[in-house]
Amino acid sequence: MQSMPLVAIVTALALIEFMTFAALVGYARGKYKVAAPATTGDPVFERHFRVHYNTLEQWIVFLPSLWLFAFFVNPTWGAGLGAVVVVARIPYAIGYIRDPKKREFGSILGTLALLPLVFGSLIGAIRAL
Amino acid sequence: MQSMPLVAIVTALALIEFMTFAALVGYARGKYKVAAPATTGDPVFERHFRVHYNTLEQWIVFLPSLWLFAFFVNPTWGAGLGAVVVVARIPYAIGYIRDPKKREFGSILGTLALLPLVFGSLIGAIRAL
Amino acid sequence: MQSMPLVAIVTALALIEFMTFAALVGYARGKYKVAAPATTGDPVFERHFRVHYNTLEQWIVFLPSLWLFAFFVNPTWGAGLGAVVVVARIPYAIGYIRDPKKREFGSILGTLALLPLVFGSLIGAIRAL
Numbered sequence: 001m002q003s004m005p006l007v008a009i010v011t012a013l014a015l016i017e018f019m020t021f022a023a024l025v026g027y028a029r030g031k032y033k034v035a036a037p038a039t040t041g042d043p044v045f046e047r048h049f050r051v052h053y054n055t056l057e058q059w060i061v062f063l064p065s066l067w068l069f070a071f072f073v074n075p076t077w078g079a080g081l082g083a084v085v086v087v088a089r090i091p092y093a094i095g096y097i098r099d100p101k102k103r104e105f106g107s108i109l110g111t112l113a114l115l116p117l118v119f120g121s122l123i124g125a126i127r128a129l
Numbered sequence: 130m131q132s133m134p135l136v137a138i139v140t141a142l143a144l145i146e147f148m149t150f151a152a153l154v155g156y157a158r159g160k161y162k163v164a165a166p167a168t169t170g171d172p173v174f175e176r177h178f179r180v181h182y183n184t185l186e187q188w189i190v191f192l193p194s195l196w197l198f199a200f201f202v203n204p205t206w207g208a209g210l211g212a213v214v215v216v217a218r219i220p221y222a223i224g225y226i227r228d229p230k231k232r233e234f235g236s237i238l239g240t241l242a243l244l245p246l247v248f249g250s251l252i253g254a255i256r257a258l
Numbered sequence: 259m260q261s262m263p264l265v266a267i268v269t270a271l272a273l274i275e276f277m278t279f280a281a282l283v284g285y286a287r288g289k290y291k292v293a294a295p296a297t298t299g300d301p302v303f304e305r306h307f308r309v310h311y312n313t314l315e316q317w318i319v320f321l322p323s324l325w326l327f328a329f330f331v332n333p334t335w336g337a338g339l340g341a342v343v344v345v346a347r348i349p350y351a352i353g354y355i356r357d358p359k360k361r362e363f364g365s366i367l368g369t370l371a372l373l374p375l376v377f378g379s380l381i382g383a384i385r386a387l
Contacts, residue, residue, distance in 0.1 A: 008386070
């Protein structure tokens with residue numbers, strides 16, 4: 001279990017990355033003049049907003065699967081795959097804000113690291129029965 | 130604690146169900162011609178999108194309460210109630226996509242299993258003080 | 259680890275608060291005549307909706323950081339900071355529904371309690387390596 005702090009570090013970095021995306025939405029609200037509670041009205045603002053919310057969608061899967069994988073499969077491998085998920089969100093976000101079509105590289109890379117976390121967790125838990 | 134792998138299996142299945150709803154949104158983007166970052170524009174697309182996001186809203190409550198209940202009340206009962214929550218999302222999603230009014234059966238069934246997880250967790254934690 | 263039940267109680271209260279915001283959105287759907295799947299159309303409905311979703315955004319950061327802080331730093335301090343985050347959402351919600359500009363006090367108070375949870379978790383996990 002000596003790698004559990006690594007899993008916690010990856011988790012904390014994922015949370016900080018997510019808060020950064022939230023801050024970028026706040027910045028884009030001012031720059032593109034989209035006052036709360038609106039979340040539409042300017043296409044570039046909407047890209048910032050979708051980066052934030054698509055990451056929310058992914059984190060609700062990523063964070064539980066990271067910890068299930070760490071406990072039921074292997075914490076070192078979990079931390080490694082998790083680090084790829086977190087890092088892949090950087091080109092995803094930069095790409096999406098430039099052009100929605102350019103989100104694909106980061107999106108695919110993140111998904112390739114996420115899928116083994118999710119299905120590995122399921123298999124690891126079944127084997128622990 | 131022998132039932133903890135069951136709780137992990139229910140969690141992993143909940144994550145896979147959520148990823149399936151995400152994939153259905155991606156499919157509906159193509160079919161109903163709603164290009165990212167837009168999330169509105171076609172009523173049937175919007176139903177797919179709401180299934181995904183309403184599940185996101187429920188999972189942020191469901192996943193923590195499932196594990197609190199498992200630790201502070203009973204893991205076997207937690208896994209059982211959790212399985213009902215996960216299964217109830219299937220008629221919810223099918224119903225909502227057909228007609229927003231038809232989401233009620235799955236929605237009520239899921240909530241009936243979720244409420245004891247949430248309030249059971251609170252009571253279990255208070256009793257553990 | 260005797261304070262872990264306190265952390266669980268704060269978590270359960272955060273989930274119940276979130277479900278209350280969800281119920282307020284349902285109530286506002288009826289009052290302001292915004293039928294599902296729409297999430298826009300009336301500015302006061304939209305404020306209810308944003309209270310719910312902004313809390314979703316914060317909970318995906320708050321709940322993991324609360325537990326990381328409890329394990330890697332201190333559970334009593336974690337529960338205390340977490341209680342501030344949960345309580346701060348009440349003036350946030352009341353303020354936002356009255357006037358989006360009035361969400362600031364609750365928003366800032368909650369963030370002031372959330373940031374030490376997040377960065378404390380990161381530092382605590384690094385020190386546990």
